[in-house]
Amino acid sequence: MQSISLRRGLIIVVLLVTATALGIGFTINVVSQVSQYQSSMLKRVSSYAKIIAGNARESVALNDNSEESQRLNSLANSPFVQHVHIYRVDPNSGELSFFSSYNKEGLAPIPAKFSKIEYLSEPRINDQYMEVAEPILLDDSVVGYVYLRGSNDEVRLFMWRAIAIAIAVFVITILVCWLATLKLRHRVIQPLEHIVDIASQVARDKNYTLRIPESRLDEFNDLGQSLNIMLERVQHQISRQQRAEKEASQLNLELEQQVTQRTKALRESNKELLATLEQLHQYQGQLVESEKMASLGDMVAGVAHEVNTPIGLSVTASTLLQDKLAVMQEKFQQKRISTNEFARFLDDCDENLSIIYRNLNRAAELVTSFKQVAVDQSSEIDRTIEIHSFMRDVLTSVKPRRLDVEKFPIHVHCAEGLSVITKPGPLNQILINLIVNSMVHGFDGRSSGTIDISFELIDDDLEITYRDDGNGVPFDIRKKIFDPFVTTKRGAGGSGLGLHLVYNLVTQVLGGNIHFFSEQQHGVEFIVRFPVSVVQSVKSIETIDD
Structure with missing residues (x-):
């Protein structure tokens, strides 16, 4: 300027x-x-x-x-x-x-x-x-x-x-004003030039012992006194700084010695911390695998419970049919079989065989469904899945761990004929962990509740919106809900790894992202979005109720 x-x-x-x-x-x-x-x-x-x-x-x-x-x-x-x-x-x-x-x-x-x-x-x-x-x-x-x-x-x-x-x-x-200004300038500039000269000498020679003389103008006199006070304080501060520099140099020598000693101690501590951190990573991996094995154990228990019922009915029907067959053989040998008794025997045989067929067929369907879920959980290979069929298998596998189906229904909303290519195993584990999380935490102490799961294709991404109307998540743990070992059931069977596993599967395995929203006593909402390949176009929205 x-x-x-x-x-x-x-x-x-x-x-x-x-x-x-x-x-x-x-x-x-x-x-x-x-x-x-x-x-x-x-x-x-x-x-x-x-x-x-x-x-x-x-x-x-x-x-x-x-x-x-x-x-x-x-x-x-x-x-x-x-x-x-x-x-x-x-x-x-x-x-x-x-x-x-x-x-x-x-x-x-x-x-x-x-x-x-x-x-x-x-x-x-x-x-x-x-x-x-x-x-x-x-x-x-x-x-x-x-x-x-x-x-x-x-x-x-x-x-x-x-x-x-x-x-x-x-x-x-x-003209008169110009002459008066010249006179005024002389009276103002002269003391100001004295101040400028002294300030220049101080700046050039760093001689803070110089002082500004008094002036006939009160304003410049006040300015000179203020500058003199400043120069005196600067001189005093320089003296103190010189003394402090001497003390600081002495302290630096002492600090260098202490730093050398502390550095050796820190190196030893770092080695111990690295070993401890590596051990913690191993423990964390073991806990995640334990969570997966616990989920698989629950599924096996569900298989046993679901399959035992149709097989038990089939055994009962076959035993009853065997008893009636023995009676008919005895009457046949004695030649005492009437037409009406033989007709009733045939009706009983037909009814019991129908019962045996239906229940064995039901057991075969359950075994097939659980087998597919087990294969999906252990596989991270991309394959084509039809969302309706996939969700039926997921709900079937989680059914033994469910609360009352009528009081806690699960509604699935997706487009008819929606088929995508993705990793079914991680997706299956994500959905099962979210459902189990709602049952264990969301509906704890409640007599009823609803879960809604929606599937929607957005460009080349599949977006899953999971909602329940349960207890919600406490405010103090919302920001760290996906961190490992965060749970409200500490000491009551909760490991705090369920949602951490969900987060890792979504972000690392499926390459997507997950967002979480919740209010106390107003349920939770998870929005999962990850890239997929679309197999065929969708037609309309269809709802699966379970």
Whole structure:
């Protein structure tokens, strides 16, 4: 940024402010004076017109223009009047006619102003002349009009005279102000230069023992005292700093020795910490594998429970059929079988065989379903899955661990025929862990609840929205819900690895992301989104209730 000296700046500022103020003041004064003079000239024009109108009253009424022409010639003594027209109003038609006129010597006549009579009822002024039209009244009736044009030279002469006076006063005032500013500058700049010289010496030589002398101006005297106090404090601070530097150098030597000792100790501690951290990673992996094995154990227990029921019914039906067959064999040997007994025996055989077939078929379906889920859990290979069929297998595998199906239903919403290529194993574990989390934590202490699972294709991603209306997650653990070993069931069977496993499967195995929302007593919502390959287009939304 370009700098400017205080000497030149002070003169420029004072002269600029003075010139601006004088210019504005003189401009307003000249404009005001010229405006007032113009007003007085307009009144003068109007007065001339009224006098002429009064003198021409009888001549116009008698239609004697010779006498009026002689009277108008007397206006030659007035340098102000340039042109005068007198118009007569015809008593019959009311039209205006030219009656008499006066033109100043050396000026050409001007045309009649019949059309401007009404406009000139008030005096008008322009750059060249002033003009006005005054009615000639006789017994309160208009018998004619007087048009008068006067010279504007006096107004212009007055304006230039006023401007010349203003310029002369302006120049004199600026000159006086400049001389006064020079005197003031000398009184202000001299003590300021002393302060600048001392400050330069201090900055150049770093000699803080210098002091600023007193000044005749109170402001500079106060500034000098303040700078002297600052210099004294700086000198004192430098002395203290020098002493502190000596002490600091001594402390640095001691600290270097301590740092060397501490570094050796830290190296040994780091080795121990690295060994401990590696051991913790091993324990964490073992705990995650334990969680997977526990999930697989629950599934095996579910298989046993679900398969035992149809097999038990089949055993019971086959035993009953065997007993009835033994009775029929005995009667057959004794030749005591009647037609009705044989018919009832055949009906019983058909009914029991139907029971055996249905239950064995049910057991086969369960085994197939559990086998597929077990294969999916142990596999991370991409394959095609149909969402409806996949969710039926998942719900079947989790059914033995479910609460009351009627009080805690699970609703699945997805498009009909939706098939994608992804890793079914990680997806199966994600859904099972979320459902089990709702059963263990969300519906704890509740008599009813609902789980909603929605599937939606967005571009090349599959978005799963999982919601329940359970207890929600406490505020103090929401931010660390996916951290390992975070649980509200500590000491009651909870490991705190379920949602941590879900997070790892979503982000690391499926390459997606998961978001979590919850409010106390208003349930939870998990939004899982990961890339998939679409096998076929979807048709409509279908709901699976379980």
